[in-house]
Amino acid sequence: MKLVFITNLKAFFLFFIQYLSLVLLFITGPLVPSGLPLLIIYFTGWILGIWSILAMEIGNINAGPDPLPTSRLVKRGPYARIRHPMYSAILLVFTPLVITHFSYLRISVLVVLIINLLFKIRYEEQQMNLSFCTKYREYSANTWKLIPYVL
Numbered sequence: 001m002k003l004v005f006i007t008n009l010k011a012f013f014l015f016f017i018q019y020l021s022l023v024l025l026f027i028t029g030p031l032v033p034s035g036l037p038l039l040i041i042y043f044t045g046w047i048l049g050i051w052s053i054l055a056m057e058i059g060n061i062n063a064g065p066d067p068l069p070t071s072r073l074v075k076r077g078p079y080a081r082i083r084h085p086m087y088s089a090i091l092l093v094f095t096p097l098v099i100t101h102f103s104y105l106r107i108s109v110l111v112v113l114i115i116n117l118l119f120k121i122r123y124e125e126q127q128m129n130l131s132f133c134t135k136y137r138e139y140s141a142n143t144w145k146l147i148p149y150v151l
Contacts, residue, residue, distance in 0.1 A: 045092025
């Protein structure tokens, strides 16, 4: 099983920036937010992330932005409504952490992470269109990219 399949420098750069941002957010503040509203958002993110992994199945998971050669289009679980629920989960988990322990460094890293995820989504969707053609275009027309009813 290959969990990181990266085909080019652009894909590697997108992967690297995402994981560097996540590591920086982990090491620069607390790992659990304070306050009930932020805890609810945080745990919702963890639940969405775990649900996404379970719906995707281990053989389909790839930390890089390129679809695995053996991958298939998943449209169940959170993927029935959101095309990139793992990225939504990342935002739901890390935004409350930055709010709880605010610093200019942490907000800057979060902004870089969000921008990187948007570029990574764009790249992934191009690759998915190449891999799954009409199926992916139909799927895209009936799902939200990242946040239901917003984006």
